[in-house]
Amino acid sequence: MLESYLPIFFMIAGGIAFGVVMLKLNEFFGPRRPTEEKFSTYESGMEPVRTARERFSVKFYMVAVLFILFDIEVVFLYPWAVSFRELGYQGFVTMFVFIVILLIGLYYVWRKGALEWD
Amino acid sequence: MYELLHDLLGDSLLVYVIGAALPLLFVLPFAVVAVLLEMKVSAHMQDRVAYMYTGWHGVLQPVADILKLLQKEDTVPAAADKFLFRLAPFLVFMGGYAGFAALPFSSAYIGSNIDLGVFYILAVSSLAVIGLMMSGWASNNKWSLFGAMRSVAQIISYEIPSALSILVAVMIVGSLNLQEVSKFQEGGIQNWIVFGGPMPLLQKLLLLPFTITAFFILFLAGIAEVNRTPFDLPEAESELVQGYNTEYSGMKFAIFYLAEFANMFLVSGIVVSLYLGGWTSPFGDVMSGPIWSFFWFVAKGMFFVFLQVWIRWTLPRLRVDQLMYTSWKVLTPFLFVCIFAVGLILVL
Numbered sequence: 001m002l003e004s005y006l007p008i009f010f011m012i013a014g015g016i017a018f019g020v021v022m023l024k025l026n027e028f029f030g031p032r033r034p035t036e037e038k039f040s041t042y043e044s045g046m047e048p049v050r051t052a053r054e055r056f057s058v059k060f061y062m063v064a065v066l067f068i069l070f071d072i073e074v075v076f077l078y079p080w081a082v083s084f085r086e087l088g089y090q091g092f093v094t095m096f097v098f099i100v101i102l103l104i105g106l107y108y109v110w111r112k113g114a115l116e117w118d
Numbered sequence: 119m120y121e122l123l124h125d126l127l128g129d130s131l132l133v134y135v136i137g138a139a140l141p142l143l144f145v146l147p148f149a150v151v152a153v154l155l156e157m158k159v160s161a162h163m164q165d166r167v168a169y170m171y172t173g174w175h176g177v178l179q180p181v182a183d184i185l186k187l188l189q190k191e192d193t194v195p196a197a198a199d200k201f202l203f204r205l206a207p208f209l210v211f212m213g214g215y216a217g218f219a220a221l222p223f224s225s226a227y228i229g230s231n232i233d234l235g236v237f238y239i240l241a242v243s244s245l246a247v248i249g250l251m252m253s254g255w256a257s258n259n260k261w262s263l264f265g266a267m268r269s270v271a272q273i274i275s276y277e278i279p280s281a282l283s284i285l286v287a288v289m290i291v292g293s294l295n296l297q298e299v300s301k302f303q304e305g306g307i308q309n310w311i312v313f314g315g316p317m318p319l320l321q322k323l324l325l326l327p328f329t330i331t332a333f334f335i336l337f338l339a340g341i342a343e344v345n346r347t348p349f350d351l352p353e354a355e356s357e358l359v360q361g362y363n364t365e366y367s368g369m370k371f372a373i374f375y376l377a378e379f380a381n382m383f384l385v386s387g388i389v390v391s392l393y394l395g396g397w398t399s400p401f402g403d404v405m406s407g408p409i410w411s412f413f414w415f416v417a418k419g420m421f422f423v424f425l426q427v428w429i430r431w432t433l434p435r436l437r438v439d440q441l442m443y444t445s446w447k448v449l450t451p452f453l454f455v456c457i458f459a460v461g462l463i464l465v466l
Contacts, residue, residue: 003134004230004231004232005230005232006131006134006138006230007134007137007138007219007229007230008138008216008219008229008230008232008238009138010134010135010137010138010139011138011141011142011215011216011218011219011229011230012212012216014138014139014142015142015208015211015212015215015216016208016212018142019207019208019211019373022188022369022372022373023192023369023370025188025369026187026188026190026192026368026369026370027192029188029189030188030189030190030191030192030368031189031191032191033191036196038191038193039193039194039195039196040195040196040197041195041196041197041257041258041259041365042195042259042261042359042364042365043259043260043261044359048197051197051258052257052258052259052260052262052263053258056263056264056267059271060267060270060271063271063274063275063442064270064271064274066446067274067275067277067278070278070450071274071277071278071281074278074281074282074285077282077285077457078237078285078288078294081285081288081289081292082288082292082293082294083292084289084292084461084464085292085464088465089465092461092462092465095461096458096461099454099457099458102454103451103454106446106450106451110446110447115442115443115446115447116439117438117439117442117443
Protein backbone atom coordinates (compact mmCIF):
# COMPACT_ATOMS: atom_id res chain seq x y z
CA MET A 1 0.00 0.00 0.00
CA LEU A 2 2.60 2.50 1.11
CA GLU A 3 4.88 1.53 -1.77
CA SER A 4 2.48 3.22 -4.19
CA TYR A 5 3.69 6.50 -2.67
CA LEU A 6 7.29 5.72 -3.63
CA PRO A 7 7.06 7.07 -7.20
CA ILE A 8 5.93 10.43 -5.79
CA PHE A 9 9.20 10.85 -3.94
CA PHE A 10 11.19 9.87 -7.00
CA MET A 11 9.15 12.30 -9.08
CA ILE A 12 9.80 15.17 -6.70
CA ALA A 13 13.49 14.28 -6.62
CA GLY A 14 13.51 14.08 -10.43
CA GLY A 15 11.78 17.44 -10.77
CA ILE A 16 14.25 19.14 -8.43
CA ALA A 17 17.18 17.49 -10.20
CA PHE A 18 15.82 18.70 -13.56
CA GLY A 19 15.57 22.27 -12.25
CA VAL A 20 19.06 22.21 -10.75
CA VAL A 21 20.58 20.81 -13.96
CA MET A 22 18.88 23.49 -16.07
CA LEU A 23 20.05 26.28 -13.76
CA LYS A 24 23.61 24.92 -13.76
CA LEU A 25 23.57 24.77 -17.57
CA ASN A 26 22.33 28.35 -17.61
CA GLU A 27 25.17 29.35 -15.30
CA PHE A 28 27.64 27.60 -17.59
CA PHE A 29 26.41 29.04 -20.90
CA GLY A 30 25.20 32.42 -19.71
CA PRO A 31 27.45 35.50 -19.46
CA ARG A 32 28.31 37.13 -16.14
CA ARG A 33 28.73 40.87 -16.49
CA PRO A 34 27.36 42.44 -13.33
CA THR A 35 26.68 46.17 -13.25
CA GLU A 36 24.99 48.16 -10.54
CA GLU A 37 22.07 49.21 -12.76
CA LYS A 38 21.39 45.66 -13.89
CA PHE A 39 20.88 44.44 -10.34
CA SER A 40 18.74 47.35 -9.21
CA THR A 41 15.02 46.75 -8.81
CA TYR A 42 13.03 47.12 -12.02
CA GLU A 43 10.56 49.97 -11.89
CA SER A 44 9.75 50.66 -15.54
CA GLY A 45 13.04 52.44 -16.07
CA MET A 46 12.64 54.96 -13.23
CA GLU A 47 14.92 55.22 -10.21
CA PRO A 48 13.42 52.79 -7.67
CA VAL A 49 11.46 54.63 -4.97
CA ARG A 50 11.63 52.94 -1.54
CA THR A 51 11.23 49.17 -1.34
CA ALA A 52 8.22 46.95 -1.93
CA ARG A 53 8.11 45.90 1.72
CA GLU A 54 5.17 48.10 2.59
CA ARG A 55 1.66 47.65 3.85
CA PHE A 56 -0.87 46.20 1.46
CA SER A 57 -4.64 46.13 1.38
CA VAL A 58 -6.51 44.32 4.15
CA LYS A 59 -8.81 42.83 1.51
CA PHE A 60 -6.23 40.16 0.77
CA TYR A 61 -6.33 39.02 4.41
CA MET A 62 -10.11 38.76 4.24
CA VAL A 63 -9.90 36.50 1.24
CA ALA A 64 -7.26 34.36 2.92
CA VAL A 65 -9.31 33.93 6.11
CA LEU A 66 -12.46 33.06 4.15
CA PHE A 67 -10.48 30.59 2.10
CA ILE A 68 -9.17 28.80 5.17
CA LEU A 69 -12.66 28.55 6.66
CA PHE A 70 -14.31 27.23 3.53
CA ASP A 71 -11.45 25.02 2.44
CA ILE A 72 -11.37 23.19 5.75
CA GLU A 73 -15.09 22.58 5.50
CA VAL A 74 -14.70 21.31 1.94
CA VAL A 75 -11.99 18.95 3.15
CA PHE A 76 -14.52 17.51 5.61
CA LEU A 77 -16.88 16.84 2.71
CA TYR A 78 -14.36 14.63 0.87
CA PRO A 79 -14.40 11.51 3.10
CA TRP A 80 -18.17 11.77 3.16
CA ALA A 81 -18.37 11.91 -0.65
CA VAL A 82 -16.15 8.82 -1.02
CA SER A 83 -18.36 6.66 1.19
CA PHE A 84 -21.56 8.43 0.17
CA ARG A 85 -23.24 5.32 -1.28
CA GLU A 86 -22.57 3.17 1.81
CA LEU A 87 -23.79 5.83 4.23
CA GLY A 88 -27.11 6.08 2.44
CA TYR A 89 -30.00 8.18 3.60
CA GLN A 90 -28.72 8.87 7.10
CA GLY A 91 -25.35 10.07 5.87
CA PHE A 92 -27.04 12.38 3.42
CA VAL A 93 -29.22 14.02 6.06
CA THR A 94 -26.34 14.41 8.52
CA MET A 95 -24.11 16.06 5.96
CA PHE A 96 -26.96 18.19 4.72
CA VAL A 97 -27.24 19.73 8.19
CA PHE A 98 -23.50 20.43 8.10
CA ILE A 99 -23.77 22.06 4.66
CA VAL A 100 -26.68 24.21 5.82
CA ILE A 101 -24.54 25.53 8.68
CA LEU A 102 -21.82 26.24 6.12
CA LEU A 103 -24.31 28.10 3.93
CA ILE A 104 -25.51 30.19 6.87
CA GLY A 105 -21.85 31.16 7.28
CA LEU A 106 -21.61 32.08 3.61
CA TYR A 107 -24.83 34.11 3.85
CA TYR A 108 -23.51 35.97 6.92
CA VAL A 109 -20.21 36.78 5.19
CA TRP A 110 -22.12 37.91 2.12
CA ARG A 111 -24.43 40.21 4.07
CA LYS A 112 -21.50 41.63 6.06
CA GLY A 113 -20.00 42.70 2.75
CA ALA A 114 -16.77 40.73 3.13
CA LEU A 115 -17.17 39.45 -0.43
CA GLU A 116 -17.29 42.96 -1.91
CA TRP A 117 -13.95 43.92 -3.35
CA ASP A 118 -14.46 47.69 -3.41
CA MET B 119 3.17 -0.70 -16.61
CA TYR B 120 4.68 -1.41 -13.20
CA GLU B 121 4.01 -5.15 -13.69
CA LEU B 122 5.88 -5.03 -17.00
CA LEU B 123 8.81 -3.20 -15.40
CA HIS B 124 8.81 -5.71 -12.56
CA ASP B 125 9.06 -8.54 -15.07
CA LEU B 126 11.90 -6.84 -16.92
CA LEU B 127 13.96 -5.61 -14.01
CA GLY B 128 12.94 -7.73 -11.05
CA ASP B 129 12.16 -6.31 -7.65
CA SER B 130 14.42 -3.29 -7.55
CA LEU B 131 13.96 0.38 -6.79
CA LEU B 132 14.85 1.06 -10.41
CA VAL B 133 11.29 0.07 -11.33
CA TYR B 134 9.92 3.01 -9.39
CA VAL B 135 12.61 5.38 -10.62
CA ILE B 136 11.74 4.62 -14.25
CA GLY B 137 8.01 4.70 -13.52
CA ALA B 138 8.40 8.10 -11.90
CA ALA B 139 10.55 9.51 -14.72
CA LEU B 140 7.87 8.89 -17.37
CA PRO B 141 5.72 11.97 -16.55
CA LEU B 142 8.79 14.20 -16.90
CA LEU B 143 9.42 12.64 -20.30
CA PHE B 144 5.86 13.61 -21.15
CA VAL B 145 5.89 17.14 -19.70
CA LEU B 146 8.99 18.40 -21.54
CA PRO B 147 7.92 17.51 -25.11
CA PHE B 148 4.42 18.63 -24.18
CA ALA B 149 5.69 22.07 -23.15
CA VAL B 150 7.50 22.45 -26.49
CA VAL B 151 4.37 21.43 -28.42
CA ALA B 152 2.15 23.65 -26.28
CA VAL B 153 4.34 26.73 -26.80
CA LEU B 154 4.17 26.13 -30.54
CA LEU B 155 0.42 25.51 -30.36
CA GLU B 156 -0.21 28.69 -28.42
CA MET B 157 1.95 30.69 -30.81
CA LYS B 158 0.39 29.30 -33.97
CA VAL B 159 -3.22 29.23 -32.78
CA SER B 160 -3.09 32.77 -31.43
CA ALA B 161 -1.46 33.99 -34.64
CA HIS B 162 -3.98 32.35 -36.93
CA MET B 163 -6.87 33.64 -34.83
CA GLN B 164 -5.63 37.15 -35.57
CA ASP B 165 -4.93 36.41 -39.22
CA ARG B 166 -1.17 36.32 -38.75
CA VAL B 167 1.21 33.44 -39.50
CA ALA B 168 3.61 33.61 -36.48
CA TYR B 169 7.25 32.49 -36.84
CA MET B 170 8.05 31.02 -40.26
CA TYR B 171 11.85 30.85 -40.44
CA THR B 172 13.02 28.39 -37.75
CA GLY B 173 12.41 25.05 -39.42
CA TRP B 174 9.35 24.16 -41.46
CA HIS B 175 6.65 26.78 -40.67
CA GLY B 176 8.63 27.76 -37.58
CA VAL B 177 8.17 24.46 -35.71
CA LEU B 178 11.64 24.68 -34.17
CA GLN B 179 10.98 28.09 -32.59
CA PRO B 180 10.27 26.77 -29.04
CA VAL B 181 13.54 24.81 -29.13
CA ALA B 182 15.37 27.92 -30.28
CA ASP B 183 13.73 29.88 -27.45
CA ILE B 184 14.97 27.39 -24.86
CA LEU B 185 18.51 27.54 -26.30
CA LYS B 186 18.35 31.33 -26.22
CA LEU B 187 17.19 31.38 -22.59
CA LEU B 188 20.05 29.02 -21.68
CA GLN B 189 22.53 31.66 -22.87
CA LYS B 190 20.98 34.53 -20.91
CA GLU B 191 22.53 36.00 -17.81
CA ASP B 192 20.92 34.72 -14.64
CA THR B 193 20.32 37.89 -12.60
CA VAL B 194 19.34 38.18 -8.95
CA PRO B 195 18.38 41.74 -7.95
CA ALA B 196 20.53 43.28 -5.23
CA ALA B 197 17.48 44.13 -3.10
CA ALA B 198 16.00 40.62 -3.34
CA ASP B 199 15.93 37.95 -0.66
CA LYS B 200 18.48 35.74 -2.44
CA PHE B 201 17.57 32.36 -0.96
CA LEU B 202 13.79 32.63 -1.37
CA PHE B 203 14.26 34.17 -4.82
CA ARG B 204 16.16 31.08 -5.95
CA LEU B 205 13.83 28.62 -4.21
CA ALA B 206 10.55 30.00 -5.61
CA PRO B 207 10.74 28.65 -9.21
CA PHE B 208 11.28 25.14 -7.85
CA LEU B 209 8.18 25.31 -5.66
CA VAL B 210 6.05 26.67 -8.49
CA PHE B 211 7.26 23.97 -10.86
CA MET B 212 6.90 21.16 -8.31
CA GLY B 213 3.35 22.26 -7.50
CA GLY B 214 2.33 21.56 -11.07
CA TYR B 215 4.64 18.69 -11.86
CA ALA B 216 4.09 16.58 -8.71
CA GLY B 217 0.38 16.51 -9.56
CA PHE B 218 1.16 14.47 -12.67
CA ALA B 219 1.90 11.48 -10.39
CA ALA B 220 -1.82 10.90 -9.82
CA LEU B 221 -3.00 11.42 -13.42
CA PRO B 222 -4.00 8.16 -15.14
CA PHE B 223 -2.26 8.46 -18.52
CA SER B 224 -3.50 5.10 -19.73
CA SER B 225 -5.38 2.05 -18.48
CA ALA B 226 -1.94 0.54 -17.78
CA TYR B 227 -0.07 3.52 -16.41
CA ILE B 228 -0.53 5.91 -13.53
CA GLY B 229 2.56 7.42 -11.91
CA SER B 230 1.49 6.46 -8.43
CA ASN B 231 -1.69 4.50 -7.85
CA ILE B 232 -2.66 6.06 -4.51
CA ASP B 233 -6.20 6.00 -3.13
CA LEU B 234 -6.10 9.73 -2.37
CA GLY B 235 -5.65 10.54 -6.07
CA VAL B 236 -7.35 13.81 -6.88
CA PHE B 237 -7.15 14.93 -3.24
CA TYR B 238 -3.37 14.59 -3.45
CA ILE B 239 -3.38 16.72 -6.62
CA LEU B 240 -5.35 19.46 -4.83
CA ALA B 241 -2.90 19.32 -1.95
CA VAL B 242 0.34 19.52 -3.91
CA SER B 243 -0.93 22.12 -6.34
CA SER B 244 -1.37 24.52 -3.44
CA LEU B 245 2.41 24.31 -3.07
CA ALA B 246 2.53 26.51 -6.16
CA VAL B 247 0.64 29.24 -4.28
CA ILE B 248 3.42 29.38 -1.69
CA GLY B 249 5.96 29.49 -4.52
CA LEU B 250 4.16 32.41 -6.20
CA MET B 251 3.93 34.38 -2.98
CA MET B 252 7.58 33.62 -2.31
CA SER B 253 8.68 34.84 -5.74
CA GLY B 254 6.68 38.05 -5.41
CA TRP B 255 7.87 38.83 -1.90
CA ALA B 256 11.49 37.84 -2.44
CA SER B 257 11.83 39.97 -5.60
CA ASN B 258 11.25 43.09 -3.48
CA ASN B 259 9.67 44.72 -6.50
CA LYS B 260 6.29 46.43 -6.42
CA TRP B 261 5.08 44.85 -9.64
CA SER B 262 6.08 41.40 -8.46
CA LEU B 263 4.47 41.84 -5.07
CA PHE B 264 1.16 43.08 -6.48
CA GLY B 265 1.17 40.35 -9.09
CA ALA B 266 1.79 37.69 -6.47
CA MET B 267 -0.88 39.07 -4.10
CA ARG B 268 -3.47 39.14 -6.86
CA SER B 269 -2.45 35.73 -8.05
CA VAL B 270 -2.71 34.16 -4.61
CA ALA B 271 -6.06 35.82 -3.88
CA GLN B 272 -7.38 34.54 -7.18
CA ILE B 273 -6.07 30.99 -6.85
CA ILE B 274 -7.36 30.50 -3.33
CA SER B 275 -10.76 31.98 -4.22
CA TYR B 276 -11.15 29.56 -7.12
CA GLU B 277 -9.80 26.64 -5.11
CA ILE B 278 -13.21 26.36 -3.42
CA PRO B 279 -15.37 26.07 -6.58
CA SER B 280 -12.87 23.63 -8.07
CA ALA B 281 -12.75 21.47 -4.93
CA LEU B 282 -16.56 21.45 -4.77
CA SER B 283 -17.00 20.57 -8.44
CA ILE B 284 -14.54 17.68 -8.05
CA LEU B 285 -16.73 16.57 -5.14
CA VAL B 286 -19.74 16.12 -7.43
CA ALA B 287 -17.90 13.52 -9.52
CA VAL B 288 -16.45 11.88 -6.42
CA MET B 289 -19.96 11.43 -4.98
CA ILE B 290 -21.09 9.64 -8.14
CA VAL B 291 -18.06 7.35 -8.36
CA GLY B 292 -17.26 6.86 -4.67
CA SER B 293 -13.48 6.97 -5.15
CA LEU B 294 -10.77 9.61 -5.23
CA ASN B 295 -8.39 7.47 -7.28
CA LEU B 296 -8.51 8.84 -10.82
CA GLN B 297 -7.70 5.40 -12.26
CA GLU B 298 -10.85 4.03 -10.60
CA VAL B 299 -12.83 7.06 -11.75
CA SER B 300 -11.77 6.39 -15.35
CA LYS B 301 -12.59 2.67 -15.08
CA PHE B 302 -16.03 3.59 -13.76
CA GLN B 303 -16.77 5.48 -16.99
CA GLU B 304 -15.76 2.68 -19.37
CA GLY B 305 -18.15 1.58 -22.12
CA GLY B 306 -18.53 4.55 -24.43
CA ILE B 307 -19.39 8.21 -24.49
CA GLN B 308 -22.80 7.76 -22.80
CA ASN B 309 -21.11 6.52 -19.61
CA TRP B 310 -19.01 9.64 -19.06
CA ILE B 311 -19.88 11.43 -15.86
CA VAL B 312 -20.60 14.67 -17.69
CA PHE B 313 -23.54 12.80 -19.26
CA GLY B 314 -24.68 11.33 -15.95
CA GLY B 315 -22.37 8.31 -15.73
CA PRO B 316 -23.30 4.63 -16.14
CA MET B 317 -26.59 4.90 -14.26
CA PRO B 318 -30.14 3.70 -15.01
CA LEU B 319 -31.76 5.97 -17.59
CA LEU B 320 -34.06 7.95 -15.29
CA GLN B 321 -31.30 8.66 -12.77
CA LYS B 322 -28.99 9.63 -15.62
CA LEU B 323 -31.44 12.18 -17.00
CA LEU B 324 -31.95 13.67 -13.55
CA LEU B 325 -28.20 13.90 -12.95
CA LEU B 326 -27.44 15.39 -16.36
CA PRO B 327 -28.05 19.13 -15.68
CA PHE B 328 -26.00 19.04 -12.47
CA THR B 329 -23.05 17.09 -13.85
CA ILE B 330 -22.84 19.41 -16.86
CA THR B 331 -22.88 22.46 -14.55
CA ALA B 332 -20.19 20.98 -12.34
CA PHE B 333 -18.09 20.13 -15.40
CA PHE B 334 -18.23 23.69 -16.72
CA ILE B 335 -17.43 25.16 -13.33
CA LEU B 336 -14.47 22.83 -12.88
CA PHE B 337 -13.02 23.88 -16.20
CA LEU B 338 -13.66 27.57 -15.47
CA ALA B 339 -12.07 27.35 -12.02
CA GLY B 340 -9.20 25.44 -13.57
CA ILE B 341 -8.47 28.27 -16.00
CA ALA B 342 -8.57 30.70 -13.09
CA GLU B 343 -6.15 28.57 -11.09
CA VAL B 344 -3.54 28.58 -13.82
CA ASN B 345 -3.93 32.36 -14.17
CA ARG B 346 -4.85 32.37 -17.83
CA THR B 347 -7.02 34.85 -19.68
CA PRO B 348 -9.76 35.88 -18.85
CA PHE B 349 -8.34 35.38 -15.37
CA ASP B 350 -4.82 36.67 -16.02
CA LEU B 351 -4.90 39.70 -13.71
CA PRO B 352 -1.69 38.61 -11.98
CA GLU B 353 0.15 39.07 -15.28
CA ALA B 354 -1.88 41.99 -16.60
CA GLU B 355 0.98 43.32 -18.71
CA SER B 356 -0.60 46.74 -19.16
CA GLU B 357 -0.69 47.22 -15.38
CA LEU B 358 1.90 44.99 -13.77
CA VAL B 359 4.64 44.40 -16.37
CA GLN B 360 5.03 40.61 -15.94
CA GLY B 361 3.49 40.09 -12.51
CA TYR B 362 5.28 37.88 -9.99
CA ASN B 363 8.09 36.86 -12.36
CA THR B 364 9.12 40.37 -13.45
CA GLU B 365 12.59 40.10 -11.91
CA TYR B 366 13.36 36.62 -13.20
CA SER B 367 15.59 35.98 -16.18
CA GLY B 368 17.18 33.10 -18.05
CA MET B 369 16.36 29.56 -16.96
CA LYS B 370 14.48 30.63 -13.83
CA PHE B 371 12.02 32.45 -16.06
CA ALA B 372 11.83 29.40 -18.31
CA ILE B 373 10.93 27.24 -15.29
CA PHE B 374 8.00 29.54 -14.48
CA TYR B 375 6.93 29.25 -18.08
CA LEU B 376 7.25 25.47 -18.02
CA ALA B 377 5.22 25.37 -14.80
CA GLU B 378 2.43 27.33 -16.47
CA PHE B 379 2.22 24.88 -19.35
CA ALA B 380 2.48 21.86 -17.05
CA ASN B 381 -0.41 23.32 -15.05
CA MET B 382 -2.46 23.82 -18.21
CA PHE B 383 -2.23 20.11 -18.95
CA LEU B 384 -2.76 19.13 -15.31
CA VAL B 385 -6.03 21.07 -15.21
CA SER B 386 -7.13 19.53 -18.50
CA GLY B 387 -6.14 16.10 -17.20
CA ILE B 388 -8.27 16.50 -14.07
CA VAL B 389 -11.29 17.69 -16.06
CA VAL B 390 -10.88 14.85 -18.56
CA SER B 391 -10.41 12.10 -15.96
CA LEU B 392 -13.28 13.20 -13.76
CA TYR B 393 -15.92 14.16 -16.29
CA LEU B 394 -14.94 13.04 -19.78
CA GLY B 395 -14.05 9.42 -19.26
CA GLY B 396 -10.28 9.85 -18.80
CA TRP B 397 -8.51 7.31 -21.02
CA THR B 398 -11.69 5.46 -22.01
CA SER B 399 -12.59 5.31 -25.67
CA PRO B 400 -15.78 7.16 -26.69
CA PHE B 401 -16.80 4.15 -28.82
CA GLY B 402 -16.99 1.53 -26.08
CA ASP B 403 -14.71 -1.44 -26.80
CA VAL B 404 -13.59 -0.16 -30.19
CA MET B 405 -10.12 1.39 -30.06
CA SER B 406 -9.45 0.55 -26.42
CA GLY B 407 -6.38 -1.03 -24.86
CA PRO B 408 -3.32 0.39 -23.11
CA ILE B 409 -1.92 2.24 -26.15
CA TRP B 410 -5.23 3.52 -27.45
CA SER B 411 -6.15 4.64 -23.93
CA PHE B 412 -2.95 6.72 -23.78
CA PHE B 413 -3.93 8.22 -27.12
CA TRP B 414 -7.43 9.10 -25.90
CA PHE B 415 -6.19 10.67 -22.68
CA VAL B 416 -3.63 12.85 -24.46
CA ALA B 417 -6.05 13.72 -27.27
CA LYS B 418 -8.75 14.84 -24.84
CA GLY B 419 -6.18 16.68 -22.73
CA MET B 420 -4.77 18.48 -25.77
CA PHE B 421 -8.26 19.47 -26.83
CA PHE B 422 -8.72 21.25 -23.51
CA VAL B 423 -5.32 22.88 -23.82
CA PHE B 424 -6.43 24.15 -27.23
CA LEU B 425 -9.67 25.37 -25.67
CA GLN B 426 -7.69 27.37 -23.10
CA VAL B 427 -5.71 29.05 -25.89
CA TRP B 428 -8.90 29.69 -27.81
CA ILE B 429 -10.57 31.31 -24.78
CA ARG B 430 -7.49 33.46 -24.27
CA TRP B 431 -7.90 35.07 -27.69
CA THR B 432 -11.66 35.40 -27.43
CA LEU B 433 -12.46 36.93 -24.05
CA PRO B 434 -11.23 40.17 -22.48
CA ARG B 435 -9.75 40.25 -18.98
CA LEU B 436 -12.04 40.45 -15.95
CA ARG B 437 -11.83 43.13 -13.26
CA VAL B 438 -10.83 42.10 -9.74
CA ASP B 439 -14.29 42.70 -8.29
CA GLN B 440 -15.92 40.71 -11.11
CA LEU B 441 -13.44 37.93 -10.43
CA MET B 442 -14.30 37.71 -6.74
CA TYR B 443 -18.01 38.07 -7.49
CA THR B 444 -17.94 35.13 -9.91
CA SER B 445 -16.12 32.85 -7.53
CA TRP B 446 -17.89 33.52 -4.23
CA LYS B 447 -21.37 34.63 -5.23
CA VAL B 448 -22.05 32.65 -8.40
CA LEU B 449 -19.98 29.48 -8.63
CA THR B 450 -19.93 28.48 -4.95
CA PRO B 451 -23.72 28.70 -4.34
CA PHE B 452 -24.37 26.94 -7.67
CA LEU B 453 -22.14 24.07 -6.62
CA PHE B 454 -23.85 23.68 -3.27
CA VAL B 455 -27.10 23.28 -5.19
CA CYS B 456 -25.41 20.71 -7.44
CA ILE B 457 -24.05 18.73 -4.49
CA PHE B 458 -27.40 18.74 -2.75
CA ALA B 459 -29.27 17.67 -5.90
CA VAL B 460 -26.80 14.96 -6.85
CA GLY B 461 -26.91 13.62 -3.29
CA LEU B 462 -30.68 13.56 -3.32
CA ILE B 463 -30.84 11.79 -6.69
CA LEU B 464 -28.29 9.16 -5.66
CA VAL B 465 -30.00 8.48 -2.32
CA LEU B 466 -33.53 8.15 -3.67
